[in-house]
Amino acid sequence: MRRVTPLLAGLFGLLSLHTDAADLTTQLTQFFKARDATHAENLTVVLRTPAAQWPQCDTPQFFVAANSRQWGMISVAANCGQERRYLQVQVQVTGDYVVTSRQVARGSALKASDLSIKHGRLDVLPARVIVDPQQIVEAISIRDITPGQPLTLSMVRQPWRVKAGQNVIVIAQGNGFNATSEGRAMNNATATQPVRVRMGNGQIVSGKVDADGNILISL
Structure with a gap:
């Protein structure tokens, strides 16, 4: 009967580790695709947490904080029964986002002609970047915005429907x-x-x- 040498044992261990990593990454990818169905086809998850800190069950339950950002570096709670581990993952997403096509002064109402669409990595852009131009047509800029700058929800407010004294x-x-x-x-x-x-x-x-x-x- 052949004995398994330490070298072979180490190789088997690495193979098992890579298989587990692929399976865990696949599960995380499915979780984030369900969370953002709009960009599911262009979404990739990269697991950054060392293997020693991974959950110890085959199908952990994943949770993210309600105020967690949609893409980029995200902390994910992975539950295995009563045990909880935290995983650091990078959610990479490619898609369209909205930029300004001209200089927009603070207090100006945004028109459709003021907006353009660019395509690129959404996860490297500022939080709450706007991906749908209809979301901010007629919105009011609360700061000066330079041409080509990605728009975020923190840069605008909705127009007043009621004003004091009205x-x-x-x-x-x-x-x-x-x-x-x-x-x-x-x-x-x-x-x-x-x-x-x-x-x-x-x-x-x-x-x-x-x-x-x-x-x-x-x-």
Whole structure:
């Protein structure tokens, strides 16, 4: 009977390690593709954590923090029953992103003609980069933006649907109850944001702005 030499044993160990690494990377890739189906075809996961810190089961359950960025270096919790390990992975994604086609001054409303599309690595761009131009058409720049600069959600805000001092329609709704009145907005707000309204009798109420600029109150 042949004995397995230390060299062969080491080679078998390396082969097993590479197989396990491929399997774990495949599972992580499937997890992140399900998380970002839009870019699934152009998504690659690179496992950066040493093998000694990998989960000790065949099919770990993966979790990421709710505020985790979508691409780039991400910490992933891998659960095997009651045991939890943390993996550092690099999620590489290629796709389209939005840049400005001209100099945009702070306070300007963005138009479709101000925007262009570029293609490249999304994971190396700033967090919350904008990939859909429709998401920010009519949005207001809150800083000066240079031509060709990738746009992020932190550079813009949605336009005010209601401004302080503006007369607004207040719609109060409840169980079998619906009433409409008028008041004056006390603060600026975009759609879905809260706003305080002073009614004609002096009472102050709070509600949320709808897409038409009306104030909705639930009773």
